[in-house]
Amino acid sequence: MDKKYISVLVKNHEGVLARLSSLFCQRGFNIDSLNVSATNDSSLSRVTITTSGSEEEIEQIIKQTKKLEEYVGIFELEPKDSLIRELLIIKIAQDAGNRSSLLELATIYNAKIIDISVGSIVFELAGKPAKIDSFIENLKIYDIMEMCRTGVTAIQRGNVKLVK
Amino acid sequence: MKLNGSQIVAEVLLENGVDTVFGYPGGTVLNIYDALYEYQDRIKHVITAHEQGAAHAADGYARATGKTGVVLATSGPGATNLVTGIATAYMDSVPMVAITGNVPRNLIGRDSFQEVYIAGITMPITKHNFVVRSIEDLAPTLRSAFAIASSGRPGPVLVDIPKDITAEVIEYEPAAKQVPEKKSYIDGDSLAKIAEVINKAEKPVMFIGGGAKTSGAGELIRNIVEKANIPVTHTIMATGLMRYDMPENLGILGMHGSVIANKAVDKADVVIAVGARFSDRVALSPGKFAKKATIIQIDIDQSEIDKNVKTDYNVIGDAETILANLEKLIVSAKHDAWFEELGSFMRGYPRSMGGDKLHPKDIMDILSDAAGENALYTTDVGQHQMWAAQYLHHVNANNFLTSGGLGTMGYGYGAAIGAAVGTGREHVFHITGDGSFHMNMNEACTAVSYNLPIITVIVNNEVLGMVRQWQTTFYGKRYAASEPERKTDYAKVAEGFGAKGYTCRTNEEFKAALEDAMKNGGPAWIECIVDREERVLPMIPAGGTADNIIYE
Numbered sequence: 214m215d216k217k218y219i220s221v222l223v224k225n226h227e228g229v230l231a232r233l234s235s236l237f238c239q240r241g242f243n244i245d246s247l248n249v250s251a252t253n254d255s256s257l258s259r260v261t262i263t264t265s266g267s268e269e270e271i272e273q274i275i276k277q278t279k280k281l282e283e284y285v286g287i288f289e290l291e292p293k294d295s296l297i298r299e300l301l302i303i304k305i306a307q308d309a310g311n312r313s314s315l316l317e318l319a320t321i322y323n324a325k326i327i328d329i330s331v332g333s334i335v336f337e338l339a340g341k342p343a344k345i346d347s348f349i350e351n352l353k354i355y356d357i358m359e360m361c362r363t364g365v366t367a368i369q370r371g372n373v374k375l376v377k
Numbered sequence: 378m379k380l381n382g383s384q385i386v387a388e389v390l391l392e393n394g395v396d397t398v399f400g401y402p403g404g405t406v407l408n409i410y411d412a413l414y415e416y417q418d419r420i421k422h423v424i425t426a427h428e429q430g431a432a433h434a435a436d437g438y439a440r441a442t443g444k445t446g447v448v449l450a451t452s453g454p455g456a457t458n459l460v461t462g463i464a465t466a467y468m469d470s471v472p473m474v475a476i477t478g479n480v481p482r483n484l485i486g487r488d489s490f491q492e493v494y495i496a497g498i499t500m501p502i503t504k505h506n507f508v509v510r511s512i513e514d515l516a517p518t519l520r521s522a523f524a525i526a527s528s529g530r531p532g533p534v535l536v537d538i539p540k541d542i543t544a545e546v547i548e549y550e551p552a553a554k555q556v557p558e559k560k561s562y563i564d565g566d567s568l569a570k571i572a573e574v575i576n577k578a579e580k581p582v583m584f585i586g587g588g589a590k591t592s593g594a595g596e597l598i599r600n601i602v603e604k605a606n607i608p609v610t611h612t613i614m615a616t617g618l619m620r621y622d623m624p625e626n627l628g629i630l631g632m633h634g635s636v637i638a639n640k641a642v643d644k645a646d647v648v649i650a651v652g653a654r655f656s657d658r659v660a661l662s663p664g665k666f667a668k669k670a671t672i673i674q675i676d677i678d679q680s681e682i683d684k685n686v687k688t689d690y691n692v693i694g695d696a697e698t699i700l701a702n703l704e705k706l707i708v709s710a711k712h713d714a715w716f717e718e719l720g721s722f723m724r725g726y727p728r729s730m731g732g733d734k735l736h737p738k739d740i741m742d743i744l745s746d747a748a749g750e751n752a753l754y755t756t757d758v759g760q761h762q763m764w765a766a767q768y769l770h771h772v773n774a775n776n777f778l779t780s781g782g783l784g785t786m787g788y789g790y791g792a793a794i795g796a797a798v799g800t801g802r803e804h805v806f807h808i809t810g811d812g813s814f815h816m817n818m819n820e821a822c823t824a825v826s827y828n829l830p831i832i833t834v835i836v837n838n839e840v841l842g843m844v845r846q847w848q849t850t851f852y853g854k855r856y857a858a859s860e861p862e863r864k865t866d867y868a869k870v871a872e873g874f875g876a877k878g879y880t881c882r883t884n885e886e887f888k889a890a891l892e893d894a895m896k897n898g899g900p901a902w903i904e905c906i907v908d909r910e911e912r913v914l915p916m917i918p919a920g921g922t923a924d925n926i927i928y929e
Binding site for chain 2: 231232235272281282
């Protein structure tokens with residue numbers, strides 16, 4: 214199912230993340246990733262939710278979130294009008310035998326090398342989720358030692374400003 | 378004026394018109410209780426046997442008076458004992474403020490004695506909750522709690538206060554009560570369009586829930602129903618909003634609803650839902666609910682629109698305001714053919730399963746006659762609750778306090794205590810079953826201490842009747858754990874608590890016991906012995922439709 218992205222603005226209160234996740238968990242919403250970040254207004258946080266839920270489920274996520282006392286704003290991000298990004302950090306086992314092919318792959322994807330040690334190399338890649346998926350897919354022939362991805366964070370294109 | 382945190386708690390209660398608090402003392406609320414001692418001329422504190430009873434009492438107080446109920450408990454077990462009471466209030470949208478003490482701030486997070494993260498525990502069962510982190514936040518937080526609890530769709534709010542804050546001193550500045558604006562906004566489809574749909578309907582049904590009661594829309598609904606000749610059905614939560622003997626009132630909808638109400642919704646061409654959330658006990662099969670009808674939904678909570686059943690038109694806002702506007706657009710009508718069609722489904726509730734013991738319907742009839750039209754009833758949960766909903770002669774929605782959403786066995790005694798304290802009525806009738814009553818009968822001590830005129834009618838079939846009924850129908854009569862073989866002598870236990878006790882086997886004995894108990898005035902228990910084969914009928918099995926009604 215297609216991924217949908219929902220942007221939530223909430224008051225930056227203690228426990229707001231627990232409250233949101235408690236709500237999603239209780240109602241059984243399918244959340245693929247949830248990213249919390251600071252905004253240019255220190256009293257607000259932006260939570261970006263990635264979900265593969267149905268239209269009905271997204272409607273309920275939006276309606277239920279609106280009932281929270283910390284709620285400030287919520288909207289679904291249309292991929293064509295939005296800048297949707299994610300960050301990946303991935304560590305691969307390396308030696309002289311695979312190093313050059315790894316570097317070649319990193320060049321293709323524009324990934325940065327942020328650490329290289331005897332036996333391992335760490336790449337950083339920021340981009341659309343699909344690009345990250347594809348990079349990971351291509352790295353699967355190697356020994357992936359560990360990895361983490363931040364989950365999606367996104368804003369709308371154009372002159373949209375953060376308003377309370 | 379310099380006050381400590383505990384005095385500020387008392388002052389904010391007074392700001393919000395609170396004159397009664399239910400609760401139970403303990404270590405972390407000792408400072409607050411010290412303030413309640415100081416303020417005892419203005420704030421009455423009622424101590425219950427158990428914090429759960431106090432939470433139900435605050436809930437019953439709120440439902441019976443329309444004011445926000447307040448419950449106070451200590452940290453740890455005191456707080457966790459509130460949980461069922463808070464969840465009960467949450468599911469039935471009852472305004473409540475729960476105040477809990479917590480360990481001092483320097484001990485928080487260290488697994489201190491009687492420390493529990495009650496804000497985390499109650500997150501999914503409160504409208505909102507707070508942990509007060511500084512004395513500066515205390516008064517504003519408590520004020521918001523009261524505003525949130527009673528505004529829009531009401532609900533419980535919990536405020537957790539660390540003990541050291543209740544002792545800290547700060548300048549207190551009084552503030553006026555924040556009166557929540559009645560949410561009169563109207564949002565959604567146009568009322569003109571909706572009125573047109575209703576005016577063109579040939580088989581309309583109005584379906585009302587707890588929100589219609591909360592909004593105070595009873596009279597408007599009556600007017601519309603009479604003007605446009607629309608049959609009306611209700612959820613358990615709206616029991617009494619329409620008089621039981623009103624010709625348009627079809628009775629309860631759903632699992633244990635009347636045949637006529639369920640058939641009416643099934644055959645209707647237009648269903649107008651007001652303050653009802655299409656729960657699984659009403660729309661047992663949401664996809665087939667009112668399958669021929671254009672469904673109109675009016676609710677103050679936007680998340681209820683299309684949550685369980687897809688509707689065709691909706692309006693979000695206060696039901697009373699919306700209906701007042703809608704009423705003007707609805708034309709007078711006659712639906713004789715529709716009523717005639719429904720008439721064929723008019724069958725009373727099956728009277729009894731036989732046996733020479735007391736019959737549930739007789740119990741409710743005798744009680745209704747003795748108690749009078751304006752009597753206030755509370756119930757526990759199970760068969761007796763359904764019989765009380767079906768058979769009592771309901772005329773006022775604020776007179777029937779029952780745990781509809783959560784289905785809390787043990788709700789009734791606490792609720793009766795709250796209702797008795799809050800209304801000062803001559804009598805409050807608590808209808809219970811032998812299963813439910815064993816959960817919280819300890820609150821008899823509270824009824825006795827405060828000499829509350831609570832008459833408990835125990836419908837005793839010696840089994841967990843509702844569970845057993847399901848086992849009879851769906852589990853091949855394998856009665857697992859539903860026949861506990863208790864030997865409780867209710868009359869004796871009542872006396873042990875200092876209440877009056879009666880045991881009745883016949884209608885005459887029951888009438889006499891009621892008369893005596895009502896004359897005496899204080900708390901009494903009246904045990905009515907009924908047959909264990911009695912069932913609540915009709916019944917639609919979970920997931921079923923009006924085509925699956927079990928009559929006998």
